[in-house]
Amino acid sequence: MTTSYDANRPELCPIRHNIDISTCSDANWNLARQWLSRCKDSHDCAEVKGGRHPTRLIQMNQHGESIKMRLRASESLVAEQEYCTLSHCWGKHQFTMLERHNLLALHQDIPMRNLSKTFRHAVLAACKVGFEYIWIDALCIVQDDEEDWQREAATMATVYAHSSLNFAATAATDGTGGCFHLRNPDVIRRVKPFKAKGTGGMYGTDSTYLCSVASSWDAEVERSPLFRRGWVLQERAIAPRTLHFGKSQIYWECGETGSCEQFANVIPWWDATTTSTKELRAAIDRNEPWSWWKNVVAEYSRMSLTREDDIFVAISALASRYQAATGDQYIAGLWRTGLERNLTWKSTFDDTAKDLSVTKALRPVRYTAPTWSWGSLCRPVKLRNVSNKWKQTELLSSVVDVKVAASSQNMFGQVASAFIRIRCHRLRRAAVSDATPDRKNAFMLRHTSYYMPRYESDKRWPGYSGYKKPYWLSFDTGPPENLENIYMMGAETRKWSVDIVRGLLLESTRACGEYRRVGCFRMGEYFGDDSESGTCFSSLPVAGEASAYEEVVEPDERGCSYVITLI
Numbered sequence: 001m002t003t004s005y006d007a008n009r010p011e012l013c014p015i016r017h018n019i020d021i022s023t024c025s026d027a028n029w030n031l032a033r034q035w036l037s038r039c040k041d042s043h044d045c046a047e048v049k050g051g052r053h054p055t056r057l058i059q060m061n062q063h064g065e066s067i068k069m070r071l072r073a074s075e076s077l078v079a080e081q082e083y084c085t086l087s088h089c090w091g092k093h094q095f096t097m098l099e100r101h102n103l104l105a106l107h108q109d110i111p112m113r114n115l116s117k118t119f120r121h122a123v124l125a126a127c128k129v130g131f132e133y134i135w136i137d138a139l140c141i142v143q144d145d146e147e148d149w150q151r152e153a154a155t156m157a158t159v160y161a162h163s164s165l166n167f168a169a170t171a172a173t174d175g176t177g178g179c180f181h182l183r184n185p186d187v188i189r190r191v192k193p194f195k196a197k198g199t200g201g202m203y204g205t206d207s208t209y210l211c212s213v214a215s216s217w218d219a220e221v222e223r224s225p226l227f228r229r230g231w232v233l234q235e236r237a238i239a240p241r242t243l244h245f246g247k248s249q250i251y252w253e254c255g256e257t258g259s260c261e262q263f264a265n266v267i268p269w270w271d272a273t274t275t276s277t278k279e280l281r282a283a284i285d286r287n288e289p290w291s292w293w294k295n296v297v298a299e300y301s302r303m304s305l306t307r308e309d310d311i312f313v314a315i316s317a318l319a320s321r322y323q324a325a326t327g328d329q330y331i332a333g334l335w336r337t338g339l340e341r342n343l344t345w346k347s348t349f350d351d352t353a354k355d356l357s358v359t360k361a362l363r364p365v366r367y368t369a370p371t372w373s374w375g376s377l378c379r380p381v382k383l384r385n386v387s388n389k390w391k392q393t394e395l396l397s398s399v400v401d402v403k404v405a406a407s408s409q410n411m412f413g414q415v416a417s418a419f420i421r422i423r424c425h426r427l428r429r430a431a432v433s434d435a436t437p438d439r440k441n442a443f444m445l446r447h448t449s450y451y452m453p454r455y456e457s458d459k460r461w462p463g464y465s466g467y468k469k470p471y472w473l474s475f476d477t478g479p480p481e482n483l484e485n486i487y488m489m490g491a492e493t494r495k496w497s498v499d500i501v502r503g504l505l506l507e508s509t510r511a512c513g514e515y516r517r518v519g520c521f522r523m524g525e526y527f528g529d530d531s532e533s534g535t536c537f538s539s540l541p542v543a544g545e546a547s548a549y550e551e552v553v554e555p556d557e558r559g560c561s562y563v564i565t566l567i
């Protein structure tokens with residue numbers, strides 16, 4: 001990778017040469033302490049002071065090479081007591097955790113030898129950087145006490161927001177991975193400014209560039225094992241600063257900068273993560289807070305969770321931040337503002353998602369969310385833009401009633417049951433048929449001549465044309481078994497050169513006027529010369545039977561008079 005190098009401003013990219021064979025080195029502890037004091041002294045990324053501390057903290061006392069540890073109830077500590085935190089992957093290996101049976105014993109002594117390698121390394125790192133207290137979830141929350149767990153999980157936002165530094169075991173897939181790694185120092189040292197001799201082009205002529213092997217930030221932080229784990233998204237977003245232990249380097253990340261051993265001041269191609277709470281403030285300043293939530297959901301829905309039930313709990317701290325900043329009403333992973341438009345979120349595929357879809361079920365085994373929420377799927381999703389700023393869209397439906405019952409005191413946590421009632425136009429019936437034998441892996445709306453690949457990801461399918469499609473149907477978990485009985489609800493229409501209708505694909509629950517979401521669609525109202533005859537939303541047959549609707553009422557200003565319930 002190359003980046004331009006301004007020799008008059010060498011402080012931008014000084015190159016370090018004291019790179020040790022291990023990432024656990026005195027040079028690195030010095031560097032980490034420098035990064036921390038630079039951030040504390042000259043950045044605007046301070047931790048939150050005051051307020052409630054986590055219930056328990058681990059106190060560490062270093063005597064020579066040995067470290068003594070014990071649990072402390074934080075009410076016995078001063079209110080402004082500094083502490084650090086740890087982000088890590090749990091994995092399947094068993095190691096000492098805080099449980100009811102050892103609660104008292106761990107208040108006396110936490111034996112270092114019983115901890116996982118990752119915890120031992122984190123404790124050593126915390127001492128080396130100069131901390132006396134650390135918070136580690138597995139040792140500070142009573143793991144076999146559901147009440148303790150629910151209460152502490154709900155305060156996760158404050159735990160990480162108050163943390164002076166979050167250590168991240170970024171390269172470790174579980175507790176056996178540790179924080180420190182051996183590396184080849186030569187690869188890291190091999191970054192030199194060089195003079196380019198060229199005849200123009202994107203880098204100009206006679207400039208000086210920095211050249212390094214690759215962007216290790218992307219490979220070792222963004223695509224690391226740690227950032228495949230759902231819980232870590234909010235830990236990283238809320239902690240004011242994180243020290244990442246990568247495979248070949250340590251990395252610094254705070255609201256203002258990203259650094260590494262190779263580029264100790266600032267990584268030239270570093271971009272702030274789009275899900276940080278600092279970005280939320282920026283999005284609010286731009287008057288589009290929803291764009292931040294959209295990023296959060298897009299990132300989060302790619303990650304995996306050990307417990308499917310945690311789907312909302314593991315980002316509840318971010319939801320609570322958003323709620324506090326905007327005052328909006330939280331509705332099972334969505335927000336009341338723009339809800340009508342955002343009900344048409346779409347499940348997405350890409351290369352990383354493809355891996356997930358192979359290893360993961362499409363829906364959780366147990367109920368986690370209503371079908372109209374993205375939380376009912378275990379796959380990447382994309383929310384819509386709530387704003388109508390650029391696209392002239394008109395809503396074709398309105399949500400008239402919302403009911404979400406939470407499973408616990410945490411209103412951003414687990415959902416026990418939920419429904420919404422929608423006022424809309426009459427539903428359309430979509431008879432989707434399997435394609436003819438010569439068009440395998442395809443389906444079509446009956447009475448049209450346009451075939452679609454059965455899975456949208458299948459770009460190799462010969463009939464696929466990403467751009468010029470008269471319609472697309474996107475099924476959340478692939479086409480349902482009964483393709484004959486799909487209902488379509490128009491949610492919004494876009495007045496453009498061609499009118500476009502977007503909406504939901506629904507399946508009847510057999511109760512009067514009650515449906516489950518099975519996907520979403522986008523369809524043209526009419527087409528120009530190259531139209532497919534009959535392929536428009538209003539030409540589809542309407543669902544005329546009385547049982548298709550919960551009730552029929554006086555039309556509202558949008559002409560909607562049919563009421564249905566989605567569960």
Ligand SMILES: [Zn+2]
Pocket residue numbers: 038039040043044045241254255256257
């Ligand atoms: Zn900073």
